Amino acid sequence: MTTQLASGAVGRGFGDRLILAATIALAIVMVIPMLWAVGLSLKTNQELLVDTQSVLKAPWTLINYYDILIGSGVFRWLLNSIIVSTGMSLGVLVLSSLAGYGFARLEFPGRNVIFVLVLFGLAIPEQAVILVRHQLFSDLDLHNTYAGLMLPGMSAPFGVFLMTQYFKAIPTEIDEAAMLDNASRFKIFWRVLLPMTLPAQATLGIFTFLHAWNDYWWPMVSGTNQQMYTLTVGIASTQQNFAESAGLGYLMAQAVFASLPVLIVYMFFQKYIVRAVSGAAT
Amino acid sequence: MIRPIAILLSCLALTSCGVQQPPNEIVVQRFFGTCNAQYGTRTDVAAAEGECGIMTTLINKFSAENPDVRVRVSPVAWPGYNQLAAQLAAGDPPDLVTMHLSSIPDYQSRALIEPLGKDLRAVGVDPQGFTAASSAGVNIQGDVFGLPIDNWAPLWHINMNYFRQAGLVKDGKPILPRSPEELLEHARRFKAATGKPYLVQTLAIERASYARNLYTLLMQQNATIFPDPQHIHLQSPEAKRVVDLFRQIYVEDLTTKNLDYAASTNAFINGAGGVFIVGTWLIGDFEAESRRADRPLSNGYTVRPFPQLYAARDATYIDGHAWVMPAKERTPQQRDAVFRLLKFFADNDFEWSRTGHLPAYQAVIDSERFNALPHRREIAKLSATGMTLPASVQRQFPVADIVGEEMSAAITGHKTVDAALADAEHRINDLLFHVL
Numbered sequence: 125m126t127t128q129l130a131s132g133a134v135g136r137g138f139g140d141r142l143i144l145a146a147t148i149a150l151a152i153v154m155v156i157p158m159l160w161a162v163g164l165s166l167k168t169n170q171e172l173l174v175d176t177q178s179v180l181k182a183p184w185t186l187i188n189y190y191d192i193l194i195g196s197g198v199f200r201w202l203l204n205s206i207i208v209s210t211g212m213s214l215g216v217l218v219l220s221s222l223a224g225y226g227f228a229r230l231e232f233p234g235r236n237v238i239f240v241l242v243l244f245g246l247a248i249p250e251q252a253v254i255l256v257r258h259q260l261f262s263d264l265d266l267h268n269t270y271a272g273l274m275l276p277g278m279s280a281p282f283g284v285f286l287m288t289q290y291f292k293a294i295p296t297e298i299d300e301a302a303m304l305d306n307a308s309r310f311k312i313f314w315r316v317l318l319p320m321t322l323p324a325q326a327t328l329g330i331f332t333f334l335h336a337w338n339d340y341w342w343p344m345v346s347g348t349n350q351q352m353y354t355l356t357v358g359i360a361s362t363q364q365n366f367a368e369s370a371g372l373g374y375l376m377a378q379a380v381f382a383s384l385p386v387l388i389v390y391m392f393f394q395k396y397i398v399r400a401v402s403g404a405a406t
Numbered sequence: 407m408i409r410p411i412a413i414l415l416s417c418l419a420l421t422s423c424g425v426q427q428p429p430n431e432i433v434v435q436r437f438f439g440t441c442n443a444q445y446g447t448r449t450d451v452a453a454a455e456g457e458c459g460i461m462t463t464l465i466n467k468f469s470a471e472n473p474d475v476r477v478r479v480s481p482v483a484w485p486g487y488n489q490l491a492a493q494l495a496a497g498d499p500p501d502l503v504t505m506h507l508s509s510i511p512d513y514q515s516r517a518l519i520e521p522l523g524k525d526l527r528a529v530g531v532d533p534q535g536f537t538a539a540s541s542a543g544v545n546i547q548g549d550v551f552g553l554p555i556d557n558w559a560p561l562w563h564i565n566m567n568y569f570r571q572a573g574l575v576k577d578g579k580p581i582l583p584r585s586p587e588e589l590l591e592h593a594r595r596f597k598a599a600t601g602k603p604y605l606v607q608t609l610a611i612e613r614a615s616y617a618r619n620l621y622t623l624l625m626q627q628n629a630t631i632f633p634d635p636q637h638i639h640l641q642s643p644e645a646k647r648v649v650d651l652f653r654q655i656y657v658e659d660l661t662t663k664n665l666d667y668a669a670s671t672n673a674f675i676n677g678a679g680g681v682f683i684v685g686t687w688l689i690g691d692f693e694a695e696s697r698r699a700d701r702p703l704s705n706g707y708t709v710r711p712f713p714q715l716y717a718a719r720d721a722t723y724i725d726g727h728a729w730v731m732p733a734k735e736r737t738p739q740q741r742d743a744v745f746r747l748l749k750f751f752a753d754n755d756f757e758w759s760r761t762g763h764l765p766a767y768q769a770v771i772d773s774e775r776f777n778a779l780p781h782r783r784e785i786a787k788l789s790a791t792g793m794t795l796p797a798s799v800q801r802q803f804p805v806a807d808i809v810g811e812e813m814s815a816a817i818t819g820h821k822t823v824d825a826a827l828a829d830a831e832h833r834i835n836d837l838l839f840h841v842l
Contacts, residue, residue: 173691174675174701176668195443262496345492350480360483364439364458370691371439372668 165189165377172372188377192362197350201358202385208273208343208354209336215278216332217325224287224321225313229299239288245281250341258345268349277336283328290324291317323399330397337386355382429737431476432744435500436461437484451757457687460757468750475743485509485803490732494518499732501744505552507543507726507794508802514551515800519730521549522748525741529749539724539792540766546797552728553748555755556763559724559788560618560712563674563682563692567706572599572680582713586651589715593660596680605661606679608670609817613810615683616817620809621723623648625793628718635798636838638805640831641824649816649823656817677702683712686785689762693780709781711788724792726766764788801841808833 164172166184192198226232227239257276258267266272294317302312343354353361359378364371390397441458448454449470454463462479469477480500482489487509493499505513513519523533533541533550540554564580572595574581583589593604608615624631629644639645655661662670662679674682675695682688689709696707714720729751731744751758752767759765759776768789770776777783795802809830816826 173671174695176672191441191443195446196440258492258495267492267496267498344483344489348480348489348493348496348498350478357483361481362440363483364441364456370456370688 161376162380164373165380167373169371169373173370176372188373189381191374192359192377192381196362197353197358198355198381200351201353201355204270204273204347204352204358205337205355205385207270209333211270211274212277212336213329213332215274216280216283217329219278220280220283220287220328221318221321221325223284224289224291225317227284227288228291229296229313229317242281242284245279246285254342254345261346267346268352270352272346273343273352273354274336276342277332277339280328280332283332286324286328287321290321294320326396326399330393333389334386355385428476430474430739430743431478432502432740432747433478433480433500434465434502434747435480435482435486435490436502436504437482437486438504439484440481451754454757455690455760457761460761464751464754464757468747471750472743472746475739475746477743477747487803494732497734499734501734501736501740502729502731502747504555505728505730506803507540507552507554507557507728510544510551510728510730511546511797511802512800513730513732514546514797518733519551520733521551522553522731523550525745526550526553526748526752529745531749531752535767535769537764537766537768537771537789539764539789539794540726540728542794542797543726544728552730553752554766555727555729555751556758556761556766557724557726557789557792558686558763559722559785559792560615560622560683561686561689561785562710562712563684563688564708564710565674565677565680565703565706566708567702567704568596568600568602568677568680570706572596574680580708580710582710583715584713585717586647586715589651589713590654590658590660593655594658597660600680602677603659603661603679604681605655606665606670606674606682607661608665608667608684609656609661609814610664610669611666613807613814616810616813617806618723619652619683620645620648620813621795622712622721623651623715625721625723626714626716626719632796632799635796635800636835638831638834638838640809640827640834642827645827646823649813649827652813652817653819653823657819675701675703686762686764689781690760709784711785711791720791721793722788722791724788724794726763726794728766764792799838801837804837805834808837 160179163179164176165188166186167179168185168187171178223242227235227242261267261272261275266275298316298320299312302316307316338356339354340356340360344357344360347353347357350358350361359382362378363375438457438461441456441462445454445459445462445466447466448463449467451460451463451467454460465477465479469475485506486504490499490503499518505519510519526533531553533545536544536554537557539557543557544550544552544554562582566575566580569575569580572592574592574596581592583592596602596604621631624644627644627647629642630639633639656663662673665673670682671684671688671691673679675692692703692707692709695701696703696705698704712722729748736744755765755767756770756773756776759770759782760779764785765771765776771786771789777786799805812821812826812830812833815821815829816823821829
């Protein structure tokens with residue numbers, strides 16, 4: 125028995141070590157390109173034009189970051205990205221929660237048909253609708269406005285689907301108990317059920333925020349005024365032609381800079397993000 | 407719940423307000439990046455370097471000299487056509503936009519840009535003064551649809567130190583091939599003497615370089631590339647000869663392989679081969695490198711136009727940049743400001759030519775100060791031998807992409823040359839059929 129336990133422990137230990145080693149190896153593979161990008165961002169463009177391996181040798185410089193901070197409207201673009209990402213996330217949470225509750229709990233004519241129609245949205249790629257959407261926003265004079273940047277992302281079939289499924293998973297007895305206590309339907313939604321969906325809200329909110337933060341295409345064609353650029357579009361606009369060779373250090377500094385806010389968010393909210401992602405997976 | 411919804415709707419209402427353009431403001435949308443840290447407020451154009459620096463100081467100088475005009479510069483990621491298309495669709499295009507000569511037909515054919523000839527003449531810019539290559543790029547159906555900024559073409563950037571080693575220098579000048587056979591013979595001799603491939607090429611990721619080579623060598627054979635604006639003709643003996651040549655160079659390892667744009671630039675600077683086929687814009691960087699000691703290019707760099715490999719005609723495919731004016735309603739002040747700015751750019755074309763690009767004006771090409779710039783005398787003939795594709799051909803960017811994809815497949819051996827040319831022809835004709 126003792127021998128079996130010991131061998132089991134050794135086996136588990138070896139297996140654990142193997143998994144740990146594999147995880148470390150994979151982590152290194154993932155991290156190296158990022159470290160390489162950071163390294164390139166700390167070299168001058170002139171040095172990198174001649175030799176990219178110079179990243180491994182001193183001197184290093186912050187000149188590329190200085191150029192970004194001084195030479196572009198990056199703070200305005202950062203503000204725009206924060207407004208758009210936050211606004212879109214809030215909008216998605218509000219609309220998806222309401223819609224999810226409606227589909228899960230309310231009886232109304234055509235509910236199933238409408239739900240299927242919403243789900244069709246999951247199958248329609250953005251590319252297929254962007255022309256008509258652009259025209260629609262043009263007719264409504266919404267381009268180069270925050271509303272124009274946020275509204276398309278607020279139509280979130282995935283969010284509606286997620287929230288519907290989450291509300292469905294909550295036993296209806298809870299609603300009935302609240303009704304016995306004379307609670308209105310809105311109060312049941314607002315006070316009883318909504319707090320129970322917080323894990324799903326966190327998942328949806330984080331995913332929507334990251335999607336909005338990284339989005340490039342719609343902000344590029346809708347926010348064409350430089351004052352309305354988001355961070356992704358703004359930083360791309362500062363690239364000089366042939367930046368991949370003549371301005372490599374600056375290019376990498378921009379990539380690092382653009383990822384910093386999300387990295388900071390991740391550092392502070394790591395626990396919640398991991399929980400949200402694992403929650404989405406289960 | 408009502409409160410957050412109300413707040414959200416209020417925010418949306420507040421954020422839906424647009425920005426009105428003041429009557430004396432013009433919006434100039436351009437690529438070439440931003441470099442405000444270095445040149446944000448500088449107006450000393452002669453001291454500026456590089457595309458971004460010279461462009462920024464030029465506009466700063468114009469603004470300083472024209473205080474009644476407000477120029478709002480809107481930099482876009484290269485090439486910026488998605489944004490422009492969106493702006494045109496929304497009815498809110500900028501007042502001036504940088505555009506490749508090869509893209510002008512796409513917009514002109516839909517009346518999305520205005521003819522400029524009459525107004526340019528009125529402010530003293532004579533389109534007759536454009537170089538032949540520039541003129542061909544902006545002249546469509548008898549009118550001028552852009553103010554050319556420059557021309558650029560694929561050039562042969564040469565490592566003279568290796569050329570000397572291979573015995574390919576005579577009287578201090580590089581000996582360049584005059585036929586495909588001679589090109590192969592030089593390349594083999596070069597490799598035997600230096601151990602390096604003769605050509606440094608961008609064969610990975612980027613497609614445009616394949617197309618430029620093909621167009622150039624088809625033009626040199628007097629081949630008809632586009633029999634009409636809706637059809638390309640690539641299943642021809644001339645095209646097969648060109649692709650076969652590059653395939654042979656590839657098979658015999660006479661070229662670098664698998665390098666993207668940045669890697670091939672790096673490779674040439676670090677002495678990976680003898681000839682780097684790339685555009686005009688790198689002359690300054692390579693010249694600077696040749697002045698550094700103990701480097702592969704030390705005192706050993708020169709540049710030449712694409713050599714004439716076929717007897718029929720000395721020609722090189724050429725493209726360039728221009729300012730175009732999208733069609734929209736403007737105040738008289740804005741219109742006046744646009745043409746004052748165009749006149750200013752025309753007057754300062756020499757400054758722009760310091761980027762390495764060829765001037766758009768014959769007078770600048772012929773000027774002493776232009777010819778005094780490093781290597782410009784050697785490439786000046788491109789203003790006459792450079793050829794654009796026919797202005798009636800639309801979608802030249804995606805056409806070049808398809809040409810590049812298929813040529814790449816043929817050269818690297820993934821397809822036969824015949825199959826690749828047939829596929830390229832079919833795909834391009836299909837594209838042109840659907841857009842016209």
